[in-house]
Every structure is written in C-alpha cells, then in structure tokens.
Amino acid sequence: MLDFIRQKIEDSQPLNRDEALWLLTEADLLSLGKLADGVRRRMHPEQQVSFVVDRNVNYTNVCTSQCKFCAFFRDETHPDAYVLSYTQIFTKVQELVDSGGTQLLMQGGLHPDLQLDWFEDLFRQLRHRFPTVQIHSLSPAEIVHLAKLSGISMPECFARLHRAGLQSLPGGGAEILVDAVRQESSPNKIGWRQWADVMCEAHRLGMPTTATMMFGVSERPEDIVEHLFRIRELQVEQGGFTAFIPWSYQPGNTALGGEQASGVEYLKVLALSRVVLDNVVNIQASWVTQGARIAQIALYFGANDLGGTMLEENVVAAAGVDFRMSQEEIIDLAKSAGFLPVRRTTTYEVLEVY
Amino acid sequence: MVNLFENIRAKIETGTRISDTEALALFECDDLIAVGELAALTNRRANGDKVYFNVNRHINYSNICVNRCTFCAFSREHEDEDGGYTLALNDILQRAADASAAGATEIHMVGGLHPDLPFDFYLEIMAAIKADNPKLHVKAFTAVEIDYFARLTGQSPTDVITALKAAGLDSMPGGGAEIFAADVRRQICPEKITGERWLEVTEQIHQTGLKTNATMLFGHVEAYADRVDHLSRLRQLQDRTGGFQAFIPLAFQPDNTRVPGAKGVGGVDALKTLAVSRIYLDNFRHIKAYWVMLGLKVSQVSLAFGVNDIDGTVVEEQIGHDAGADSPQQLSKDQLVTLIHKAGKQPVERDTLYNEIRQY
Numbered sequence: 051m052l053d054f055i056r057q058k059i060e061d062s063q064p065l066n067r068d069e070a071l072w073l074l075t076e077a078d079l080l081s082l083g084k085l086a087d088g089v090r091r092r093m094h095p096e097q098q099v100s101f102v103v104d105r106n107v108n109y110t111n112v113c114t115s116q117c118k119f120c121a122f123f124r125d126e127t128h129p130d131a132y133v134l135s136y137t138q139i140f141t142k143v144q145e146l147v148d149s150g151g152t153q154l155l156m157q158g159g160l161h162p163d164l165q166l167d168w169f170e171d172l173f174r175q176l177r178h179r180f181p182t183v184q185i186h187s188l189s190p191a192e193i194v195h196l197a198k199l200s201g202i203s204m205p206e207c208f209a210r211l212h213r214a215g216l217q218s219l220p221g222g223g224a225e226i227l228v229d230a231v232r233q234e235s236s237p238n239k240i241g242w243r244q245w246a247d248v249m250c251e252a253h254r255l256g257m258p259t260t261a262t263m264m265f266g267v268s269e270r271p272e273d274i275v276e277h278l279f280r281i282r283e284l285q286v287e288q289g290g291f292t293a294f295i296p297w298s299y300q301p302g303n304t305a306l307g308g309e310q311a312s313g314v315e316y317l318k319v320l321a322l323s324r325v326v327l328d329n330v331v332n333i334q335a336s337w338v339t340q341g342a343r344i345a346q347i348a349l350y351f352g353a354n355d356l357g358g359t360m361l362e363e364n365v366v367a368a369a370g371v372d373f374r375m376s377q378e379e380i381i382d383l384a385k386s387a388g389f390l391p392v393r394r395t396t397t398y399e400v401l402e403v404y
Numbered sequence: 405m406v407n408l409f410e411n412i413r414a415k416i417e418t419g420t421r422i423s424d425t426e427a428l429a430l431f432e433c434d435d436l437i438a439v440g441e442l443a444a445l446t447n448r449r450a451n452g453d454k455v456y457f458n459v460n461r462h463i464n465y466s467n468i469c470v471n472r473c474t475f476c477a478f479s480r481e482h483e484d485e486d487g488g489y490t491l492a493l494n495d496i497l498q499r500a501a502d503a504s505a506a507g508a509t510e511i512h513m514v515g516g517l518h519p520d521l522p523f524d525f526y527l528e529i530m531a532a533i534k535a536d537n538p539k540l541h542v543k544a545f546t547a548v549e550i551d552y553f554a555r556l557t558g559q560s561p562t563d564v565i566t567a568l569k570a571a572g573l574d575s576m577p578g579g580g581a582e583i584f585a586a587d588v589r590r591q592i593c594p595e596k597i598t599g600e601r602w603l604e605v606t607e608q609i610h611q612t613g614l615k616t617n618a619t620m621l622f623g624h625v626e627a628y629a630d631r632v633d634h635l636s637r638l639r640q641l642q643d644r645t646g647g648f649q650a651f652i653p654l655a656f657q658p659d660n661t662r663v664p665g666a667k668g669v670g671g672v673d674a675l676k677t678l679a680v681s682r683i684y685l686d687n688f689r690h691i692k693a694y695w696v697m698l699g700l701k702v703s704q705v706s707l708a709f710g711v712n713d714i715d716g717t718v719v720e721e722q723i724g725h726d727a728g729a730d731s732p733q734q735l736s737k738d739q740l741v742t743l744i745h746k747a748g749k750q751p752v753e754r755d756t757l758y759n760e761i762r763q764y
Contacts (some may be wrong), residue, residue, distance in 0.1 A: 078748060079708040080444060082438045312746045313701030314708070343671030343702045349435040350672065387672040388434040 051080055059085055059325065064282070066375075070275045070326050076140050079314055086352030089328065094354045095377050098403075099384040100332070100394040103377060104153035104186075104358035105146040108365065109134045112349045113159025115191065115235035116380055119225075119267055120367040121223065121303035133161065136172060137156035143180050146361060150377075153358060153396045154180075155220055156187035160195040166207060167227025173215035184396040185215050190248035194240050205251050218396055219252045221260035221295065228273040235267045246284055253290025258397055261291045261330070265319055266299040274319060278326040285329045292398055293332035293355060296323050297339040298342040302370030313344050317351045332398060337383075338366050340346035341373050346387045355394075356380055408570050409438050412683065417444050421639075421686045421693070424632050430680045436672055443679035443710025450689060451712040455749040456758065457740045460510040462501035464723060466490035469516025470552075473593035475582070475624055477660035478728035479516050490518065493525075493553035496549040497532055503719065506539040507737075510716065510756045512543035514579055514723075517552045524563070525572040526553065534572035541574045541756040547616075548580035548606040551597050558583065561608045564724025569612060575756055576609060578617030578652060584637050587631040592624055592663055599634075603641055610647025615757065617692070618648050621675055623656040623669035635684050642687045649758060650713055651692035653677045655697045671702050675709045682710030690758065696724040700743065707747040714740060 055069050065073075073082050110133040113123035124131040134142075141156055154176070158164075167174075173185055188211070191280035225232060227242040240248075252259045265274055283293050296319050298311035316336075324333045335353035337345035338360060345356060359377050364372050366372075375383070377393075381404045384391035391404040408429050412422055430439050468488055469479035480488035491499075492518050500511055511533065526545070533542055533644075545553075547566070553564045566572075582592060584599025597605070609616055623630055644647050655669035655677075682691045692713035695703040703714055720735045735743075737753070741764045744751035751764040 079705070080437055080440050083443070087437050166430045168424050169417075309742075312743060314747045316701070317705060339697065340701065343674065343699060344705070345671070347436070347671040347675060347702070347705060383670060384669065 051062050052077060059089060064328060065072045065326055067275050067279055070278065070322060071271060073325065074271045074275060074318060074322050077398040078167065079318060080278060082132070082318055082321045082325070083351045085326035086398065087350050088342060089324050090333070090352050090354055093331065093371075095391050098391045098400070099349055099354060099356060100382050100398065100400070101356040101377075101384075102153050102358045102394050102396060103146075103151040104150065104155055105142060105151055105361040106365070107134070107139055107142050107154060107156045107194040108158055109139065109156055110158040110219075111364075112161045114162055114195075115160050115236065115238045117239060119235050119264070119299050119304050120308040120365075121300070121370070122365040126162065136175065137375075139172065140179060140307055142362065143176060143183060147180055149361060151359075151361065152182060152396045152401070153184050153186050155221070155358065156185070157189055157222060158192070160188075161197075166196050166200040166202075166210065170214040170324060175213065177215035186218045186220055186396045187216060189220055190245045191223040191240050191247050193219075194244055195399075199219060204248060204360070208248070208251050208255065212257060216257070218257050219249070221249075221257040221262040221291070222261045224277070225264045226267065226269045226273050227263075227277045228269065229241050231267065231269045246280065249284060249285065249290070250287065253288035258290055258292045260293045260295055260334075262285050262294070263296045263319075263323075264299050265296060268307065268314065275326075278323060281327060282327055285327070289329070291330050293334050294327050294330045295336060295357065296320055297336040300339055300366055300369035300371050303368060312341070316340055316344065317348060320353060321346055321351045337375055337380075338373055339364060339371060342375060342379070342383055346383050349384070349387050349389060356384065405435065408433070409442065412442055413445065416442060416449070416683065419686070422684055424636055427632045427680055427684045428640045430630055430683065431676060436676060439676055439679045439683075440709040443682040444641075444708060446683050446686070447710040447712050453483055453748075453750040454712065454752045455707055455744045455747070456690070456713045456752050456754040457737075458510055458716040458754050458756065459737055459742070460512050461499065461506075461508045461719040463491070463496055463499050463511060463513045464721075465496055465513060466518050466521070467513040467722065468518045470519050471517055471593065471595040473596060474662040475592045475621065475656060476667075476723075477657070478723040482519075484705070490521070491531060493529060496529055497536055498685070499720070500533045500537055501542060504540050508540065508708065508717070508719075509761070510541045510543055512577060512716075513542065514546060514549070515578060517549065522702075523553050523557045527567060530568055530571035530573050530604065542572055542588050542746060543575045543577055543756050544573055545576055546578070546580040547602045547609065548597055550609065551601060551605050557627075561605045562612060565609055565612045565614065569614060573614070575614050575649075576616040578619040578648070578650075579597055581619045582621045583626045583630050584634045585626065588626045588630050599637070603637060606647070607641060607645055610645035615647055615649050616686075617650045617652055619652045619654050620681075621654045621656055623673060624663045624666045631680075634679060639685055642685070643653055646687075650686055650692045651685050651688045652692040652694050653681055653682055657697060657724055657727035657729050661727055671677060674702055675706055678706050678711050679709040695735070696721050697705075697729050699731050700735075704743050704747050707744065707749050714744065717738075
C-alpha cells in the first residue's frame with residue numbers, strides 16, 4: 051500500500067479517502083513524514099519558511115456558543131466578561147504597527163449584543179487609521195452570528211463587512227468538519243455545511259481565507275480524513291484557501307477535559323494534511339499549541355510556514371498553554387533547521403528574507 | 405547525499421560500524437527523515453519494537469558544588485547562598501522509602517561536589533538506603549564525584565568505588581561527561597575533570613563490575629565535530645569494557661546559566677543527535693531520550709528516530725528544571741505507557757540493568 055501511495059504522489063495523483071485513512075492509521079510516522087516532506091520539497095523547492103508579524107485581538111470573551119473544548123469564553127454576567135472599546139483596540143493595533151506588524155487577527159466570542167454596525171464602524175476606522183495593516187479577522191461562526199443578529203442574509207452581512215474593510219478571513223471555528231463530532235463538543239456552533247458556505251462566499255467575494263482543523267477531541271481517524279477531503283473539495287471550486295493549519299485541542303480549563311494529542315499524533319495529522327491537500331499551497335506548523343521544538347520538527351513533516359509572531363494570544367493561553375516566541379526566535383528556529391526564513395504578508399507575498 | 409545514506413544503510417544491514425566522517429556528514433545533512441530512517445533501522449535490529457522505561461526516583465542530595473560550570477543553573481557555592489541546600493540523611497531516607505512504597509525499583513542520586521561533607525557521609529547514605537530498602541537498586545554518583553572522593557580521601561578511584569559498592573552502590577549514571585573536547589570544557593566547565601580523566605575513571609568503574617551510562621551535554625558552544633569526537637571516545641571505551649548500558653544525549657537548557665550566546669537546542673537538532681548516536685554507537689544497546697530536558701512530545705517523537713528508552717517516572721528533578729526545562733516534575737507509569745503506545749511501540753518496564761519486569 052505504501053509503495054502504491056508513494057507512486058501516486060510521485061505522479062501527482064490525488065489520494066482517495068481510503069488511502070489517506072491507511073496513512074493515518076497504519077503507516078509509521080517516518081514513512082508518512084517522508085511522503086509529506088517530499089510534497090513540501092516539490093511545492094516549496096526554494097526551502098523558504100515564512101511567517102507573518104501579527105497580533106490576535108480578542109474583542110470579547112462573551113460567547114453564546116460555549117463550546118465544551120473552549121477555555122476562553124465567559125458568560126455575559128461573569129466577572130471576567132469583557133468587551134474591548136474602540137480605543138483599547140486602536141491602542142493594541144498601534145502597538146502592532148510600531149513593531150512592524152502587518153496583520154490583525156481579530157476574533158471574539160459570539161456576543162449577543164454587538165451589532166453589525168459596531169464591526170462596520172470599527173473596520174472603517176481601522177482601515178483609515180492603520181492602512182498598512184491587513185484586517186484578517188472574524189470567522190465563519192461570527193459572520194453567521196452577525197447576519198442572524200441583524201436579520202439579514204449571510205452573503206449580505208459578509209458583503210457589508212467586506213466593504214467596511216474586512217480583507218480576509220481566518221479559518222477558525224472549523225474544529226472537525228463532521229457534524230456528528232460537532233454535536234458532541236460544540237452543539238451550539240454552526241454545522242460544517244454553513245462553515246463551508248461562508249468560506250465559499252468569501253472566495254466568491256475574492257477574499258482569501260485559511261482553513262484550520264482542531265483535532266484530538268472525540269473524533270475518529272475517519273473524521274480527520276473527511277475534514278481534509280472536504281477542504282480539498284472546497285478548494286477545487288474556487289481555490290481561495292491560502293493555507294491549512296491543523297492544531298491539537300488543548301484540554302486545560304475546559305468542560306470537555308481529557309488529554310492533549312501527543313507529538314506523534316500531531317506530526318502524523320500535519321503530514322497527512324500536506325499529502326492530501328496538494329491543492330493548498332501552504333501548511334502551517336502550530337508553535338502556539340505544540341511548542342517551538344515540535345514546530346521546528348514539523349518543517350520536516352510537511353509544514354512550510356510558522357504562522358504569526360502573535361504579539362498577543364489569549365485563547366490557547368486560557369487553556370494553560372502559553373508558548374511565546376519573538377520574531378528573532380522564529381527566524382532562528384527556521385534558520386537552525388536549515389531553512390530560509392521570510393517575513394510575509396497575509397497573502398504570502400514575501401516582504402523580507404533573513 | 406543519496407550515496408551517503410545508501411552506504412550507511414548497507415553498513416547497518418551488515419553490522420559494520422560507520423566512520424567519524426560519516427557521522428559528521430549525517431549531522432551536517434538537511435534530510436532529517438533520512439537520518440531518522442537509518443537510526444530506526446539500527447534500533448529495530450537491536451531492540452525490535454520494545455521501548456523501555458523504569459519506575460525511579462531522582463534524589464539530588466545537595467546543590468553545593470566546588471565547581472562553577474557555566475552551563476549549570478543548579479549549583480550554589482554554599483548553603484547560605486539563596487537556594488543552597490543539602491538534604492539531611494533522614495530526608496534522603498524518607499524520599500527513598502516513599503519511592504519504594506510507590507513501586508520504584510531504582511533511586512537515581514547525584515549532587516554537587518560538596519566542599520565539607522566527608523566521604524563517610526556517602527557511605528552512610530548507601531548503607532542506610534540499602535538497610536531500609538534492600539530491593540531498591542541504588543544508581544548514584546558519576547565519574548566526576550568518584551574522582552572528587554578519591555582526591556578527598558587520598559584513595560584511588562578503584563578503592564573509592566569498591567568502598568561504595570560494599571556499602572550498597574549498585575550502578576552508576578553517566579553524568580559529567582558533557583563534551584570531552586578540552587577547548588569546549590575550558591568554556592563550559594573549567595574546574596571539572598578533563599574528558600580523559602572522565603574516561604579513565606569510568607574504565608576503572610567498569611573494571612569493578614559496575615555498569616554505568618554515558619551522557620553528552622550538547623547544544624551549547626560545541627561543534628558537530630566535537631560531538632563526533634565524544635561519540636568516538638565512548639565507542640572505543642565500550643569496546644574495551646562493555647560496561648555502558650545506555651547513551652543519553654542531554655539537550656542543554658540555557659535558562660539561568662552563564663554560557664555566552666547559547667540558545668538551547670531545537671527539536672531538529674535534538675532528534676538528529678539521538679539518531680546519529682543510535683547509528684554510530686553500534687556497541688551500545690540502548691539510546692535514551694531524557695524527557696525532563698527534551699519535553700514529552702519530542703521524547704515521544706524520538707522513538708521513531710532510534711530511541712528505545714524513555715527514562716523513568718523521576719518524581720522530583722532539580723537540575724534540568726533549574727535551567728528552565730518546562731517538562732513536568734514527574735510522570736506516572738500510565739502516562740509513560742500511553743506515550744509509548746501512541747508512538748506505535750511496545751512499552752516494557754525494566755529494572756536498572758534492563759531485566760524486563762513487565763510488558764504493557
């Protein structure tokens with residue numbers, strides 16, 4: 051089977067679900083890693099490893115979705131509940147600009163009272179004040195929530211946000227794109243089809259997006275495979291996904307609890323992503339959830355991007371995992387593993403080679 | 405590059421050892437997975453799918469040390485210094501008794517070179533632990549401490565070892581080796597015994613019939629060539645004595661240390677070092693990933709890169725944690741078993757001498 055799959059990959063033929071499942075469940079780590087490393091070398095022969103200077107700003111932690119895997123959300127009446135003011139957000143973005151940042155990743159809970167015009171005003175002012183910063187913000191669940199709150203259709207809501215200044219959409223909230231899994235761990239969140247509809251709408255509007263996967267909850271290997279193929283098939287339609295980012299569920303302080311996926315499991319899922327998603331150019335390693343050492347190893351298991359420097363990160367940190375990396379450390383991480391580090395824009399244009 | 409890998413594969417399959425030049429080429433190559441495959445092949449031939457762990461407890465009896473190694477965040481000059489300590493005999497015995505009650509089969513005990521404690525104190529520790537827990541294997545001291553005790557008492561290392569052995573010492577860990585090369589030692593541990601002395605004392609330890617491990621502290625100021633030199637000297641000594649059980653590359657932790665410019669060890673270098681060690685040290689049966697310094701995730705991944713031992717439950721570790729290791733203080737047997745299973749390997753609990761206690 052391994053030889054057969056290797057041949058298919060060498061011939062640039064897409065794998066099918068059974069082959070992908072075999073790789074995930076039967077192949078050993080190095081065999082799978084070698085396939086992924088081969089695909090990565092073919093797709094990125096220049097040996098570049100990219101990163102973006104960005105900041106996560108979480109405008110609120112109030113969320114009606116209350117997913118069991120999340121340690122970040124608070125009920126509206128909780129003493130820790132907050133909504134950032136425009137002024138607070140501008141201060142944070144100014145700090146981002148001052149440290150050379152180009153990407154603002156703003157995400158929050160699904161707040162029951164924050165209306166669409168709050169976001170439209172915010173985005174307009176952000177575009178005006180910080181024209182060099184790409185607003186790479188919100189996620190499908192937030193777009194759907196805002197549309198519902200405003201009593202308008204999702205495409206209309208999305209078009210208004212786009213006009214106000216939203217430039218691209220991160221791929222968060224994908225979790226596992228299989229509704230049976232979502233029912234268990236995030237029953238109040240949009241289903242996989244709605245997630246896909248928002249992504250298709252973004253791509254139709256010409257907005258690039260990423261796609262993520264959070265695994266290690268209660269999914270079966272078949273569900274991971276299904277997730278990857280759903281992304282692959284969506285990508286065939288419009289090609290709007292710039293990157294795929296798998297990470298593992300962080301169980302600290304969550305209702306769901308349990309154990310974190312191991313290093314071997316993470317690298318296998320990452321490598322499988324590289325092999326299956328031959329139509330998505332970039333695969334990101336998640337140093338935020340895996341730590342610097344595994345993120346570096348990931349560069350030999352299919353990853354070619356280290357995501358953002360994340361001057362601020364709150365959601366993973368709320369689950370008790372608080373890795374921090376400076377831009378210098380990220381550059382050094384790529385260099386000392388034998389790669390050429392490059393700073394990029396949100397849409398993967400190279401800004402600086404180190 | 406393809407030739408390098410093919411040549412080495414052929415050597416592994418015919419049981420021929422690789423040269424220093426080949427080891428250096430493996431360190432310098434950019435194909436982590438190819439190096440891993442060769443290490444995995446070597447390990448499979450030696451150990452199959454088995455991955456060993458033990459239930460042990462570390463006791464660091466004192467951090468007072470006459471040496472001032474720049475890589476060390478653990479040592480203090482005297483008890484009055486902030487954080488300086490020496491455990492009383494009763495505290496040591498309490499820890500040993502706790503460990504024994506919790507199912508430990510081994511005590512791992514090392515400490516600083518204390519300026520004032522008499523050699524009799526160490527003999528007393530050995531005898532008292534053994535009197536309380538006759539079944540507990542005591543693995544303690546390194547060649548550095550043996551040399552120190554010899555100077556302290558004016559005896560030969562062999563006499564010191566014989567006395568400790570008579571008092572209850574069962575085997576020894578492999579610390580203090582660092583990097584053997586003299587110019588590296590001048591920078592990171594100028595007061596410590598030379599590499600040659602470490603090897604000489606270890607040879608004498610092996611001649612008394614005690615088994616030891618061997619370590620290498622890597623990722624500070626040394627070059628790849630220094631690592632190969634280190635491995636080469638160990639392979640030569642092992643040819644003479646056969647007294648080494650496991651080789652344990654230790655990833656340098658830079659926090660709170662005084663090595664200028666040192667950054668710590670990346671995941672790729674850690675895996676490569678374990679893998680090259682596995683391939684090169686054909687006369688060492690076991691390569692151990694020390695999870696305290698590598699972290700759990702990298703240690704687990706290393707099981708695909710030639711590693712067949714993942715150390716033990718540890719319980720209380722000071723030295724790596726003082727230098728910023730963010731691993732937990734201890735692991736349960738269940739956690740170790742799960743970690744090994746999830747890497748697709750067969751967990752085997754062992755005693756210190758690698759007798760199998762139980763497969764999981």
